[in-house]
Amino acid sequence: MGSFLENIQERFFRGFWNPFMVLIFAGIFAAFYFGLTGTLWAVTGEFTRWGGNLLQLFGVDPSHWAYYKAIKLQGEPIDRTDGWLVIGMLFGGLLSALMSQNFKLKMPRQKRRWAWGFVGGLLAGFGTRLAMGCNLAAFFTGLPQFSLHSWLFIAGTALGTYLGVKLAVLPIFKGQPKVEFGLRPAKATSPNPNGHRKQLYIGAIVFVIIVLIAIYYFAIGKAMLGFAVLFGGAFGMLIQRGQLCFTSGLRDLWLTGRGTLAKAIIIGMAIQTVGTAIFIFKGAQPVIHWASLGSLIGGVMFGVGIVIAGGCETGWMYRLMEGQVQFISVGLGNVVGATILAYSWDHWGVFDALVKGSPEINLVSSLGWGGAIVCTGAFLFLLYLLVVWREKVYSKKMNQAHIPTSKKTTA
Amino acid sequence: MSIKKQDQVLVSGSLDVRGESCPYPELYTLDAIKQLESGQILEVIADCPQSFINVPESAEKHGHKVLNTVKNGSTSYFYIQVK
Numbered sequence: 001m002g003s004f005l006e007n008i009q010e011r012f013f014r015g016f017w018n019p020f021m022v023l024i025f026a027g028i029f030a031a032f033y034f035g036l037t038g039t040l041w042a043v044t045g046e047f048t049r050w051g052g053n054l055l056q057l058f059g060v061d062p063s064h065w066a067y068y069k070a071i072k073l074q075g076e077p078i079d080r081t082d083g084w085l086v087i088g089m090l091f092g093g094l095l096s097a098l099m100s101q102n103f104k105l106k107m108p109r110q111k112r113r114w115a116w117g118f119v120g121g122l123l124a125g126f127g128t129r130l131a132m133g134c135n136l137a138a139f140f141t142g143l144p145q146f147s148l149h150s151w152l153f154i155a156g157t158a159l160g161t162y163l164g165v166k167l168a169v170l171p172i173f174k175g176q177p178k179v180e181f182g183l184r185p186a187k188a189t190s191p192n193p194n195g196h197r198k199q200l201y202i203g204a205i206v207f208v209i210i211v212l213i214a215i216y217y218f219a220i221g222k223a224m225l226g227f228a229v230l231f232g233g234a235f236g237m238l239i240q241r242g243q244l245c246f247t248s249g250l251r252d253l254w255l256t257g258r259g260t261l262a263k264a265i266i267i268g269m270a271i272q273t274v275g276t277a278i279f280i281f282k283g284a285q286p287v288i289h290w291a292s293l294g295s296l297i298g299g300v301m302f303g304v305g306i307v308i309a310g311g312c313e314t315g316w317m318y319r320l321m322e323g324q325v326q327f328i329s330v331g332l333g334n335v336v337g338a339t340i341l342a343y344s345w346d347h348w349g350v351f352d353a354l355v356k357g358s359p360e361i362n363l364v365s366s367l368g369w370g371g372a373i374v375c376t377g378a379f380l381f382l383l384y385l386l387v388v389w390r391e392k393v394y395s396k397k398m399n400q401a402h403i404p405t406s407k408k409t410t411a
Numbered sequence: 412m413s414i415k416k417q418d419q420v421l422v423s424g425s426l427d428v429r430g431e432s433c434p435y436p437e438l439y440t441l442d443a444i445k446q447l448e449s450g451q452i453l454e455v456i457a458d459c460p461q462s463f464i465n466v467p468e469s470a471e472k473h474g475h476k477v478l479n480t481v482k483n484g485s486t487s488y489f490y491i492q493v494k
Contacts, residue, residue: 016460016464101485102460102485103485104458104485104486106458107430108430108432109429109430113432169438174435175435177428177438177439177442177443178426179443179446179453180425180427181424182423182424183423184422184454185420185422186420186421186454186479186481186490187454187481240460243461243464245433248433248434248465252434255434256434256465256469258469310434310435319432324459326432327432395472398472
């Protein structure tokens with residue numbers, strides 16, 4: 001058993017998976033998940049319902065709030081496909097972290113991370129629900145639905161992450177690195193597989209749990225819940241193995257000029273667009289949301305929030321499963337932020353001010369199939385060009401900056 | 412670590428970012444590199460899986476050389492020679 005697991009680890013979990021491969025698979029799975037269940041790979045709607053369920057635990061029933069009526073607050077997380085999708089993702093991330101020995105409980109060195117994680121999570125949670133979707137439903141899985149609201153959200157997120165980066169490098173967010181000077185020997189190789197097999201065994205148990213839950217729901221005739229936990233598990237594994245962090249994909253464009261992940265995300269969306277187009281053409285109902293000022297503003301808030309928090313709605317899930325405890329505060333921030341938005345929707349007039357009257361624009365019905373596909377393709381191509389341009393600008397800037405450093409004396 | 416080996420590499424500075432999550436391991440590394448002289452070696456100790464990708468990639472992008480990476484369980488040690 002142990003050596004069997006080690007074989008699996010050696011073959012599949014040794015290094016991270018190529019981000020392009022991961023995003024292509026994520027795109028294909030996302031299209032099939034939509035085709036099978038009619039719902040999207042999405043998480044924040046469910047976070048909002050968690051907030052509602054939590055309020056119910058404390059005796060407040062928010063199910064008559066307009067927002068909860070719109071997103072249907074019924075039952076508990078385990079009664080909903082979205083609920084099982086989220087739980088499946090957490091399990092899948094955990095499984096993947098264990099199998100690849102990436103699991104380690106760790107606390108942030110700088111206490112400020114807890115606070116900024118919560119603040120950033122709160123901003124991002126509020127913004128995503130204002131926009132009706134996060135980096136999934138208004139971005140990765142939203143654009144392939146031909147819903148114009150995701151275009152606005154993507155533009156907002158690009159701007160927001162840019163602003164976020166300006167903040168994140170300020171001393172109050174960044175803190176100071178401590179370098180210890182003084183000569184010391186480097187570590188040579190270290191074959192030290194302590195606790196090595198234990199992680200593999202726990203990983204195997206997590207795998208069995210996912211499968212058993214799915215079998216249970218298939219057996220009692222709730223196949224959708226079974227699919228949700230299986231797809232969730234697959235998504236969770238993919239995001240951990242590919243370190244599929246949308247925050248990093250966008251932020252690093254501005255911060256360190258690295259565009260690999262952003263390119264992979266764009267390609268994953270292109271492939272998914274083809275898949276969803278086929279399902280919609282065959283009669284599946286696309287998921288379209290209001291293309292409103294709220295989508296744009298929500299995108300900006302989301303962009304700023306995820307950079308400050310260090311993780312988006314999918315990022316914190318797999319990071320937490322890797323044992324990075326600080327991401328609890330990001331997740332909590334998301335739930336609180338989303339719940340505040342749900343309250344403000346009708347109580348503070350957010351809907352009336354930012355969303356009301358905005359059309360739900362479905363590109364397929366407005367432009368026809370040809371127009372919708374050409375426009376979506378052109379938009380993705382434009383995004384791709386932007387990424388390439390950013391990489392170019394950054395390396396140019398870096399080369400210039402490095403000319404004076406060559407005067408440094410050699411040690 | 413205590414046993415002296417042949418052709419042992421000596422590091423001039425050590426940056427321990429265990430517990431930190433991205434982007435800070437990467438940003439701290441780039442900052443720390445600036446504090447060293449050309450040719451010196453910086454040790455970076457990290458345990459955030461994302462940084463296993465970001466730290467060496469970013470260092471190389473900035474023209475520094477990643478001499479060696481040692482993985483010890485879920486902690487990685489990077490040895491970066493400043494250009």
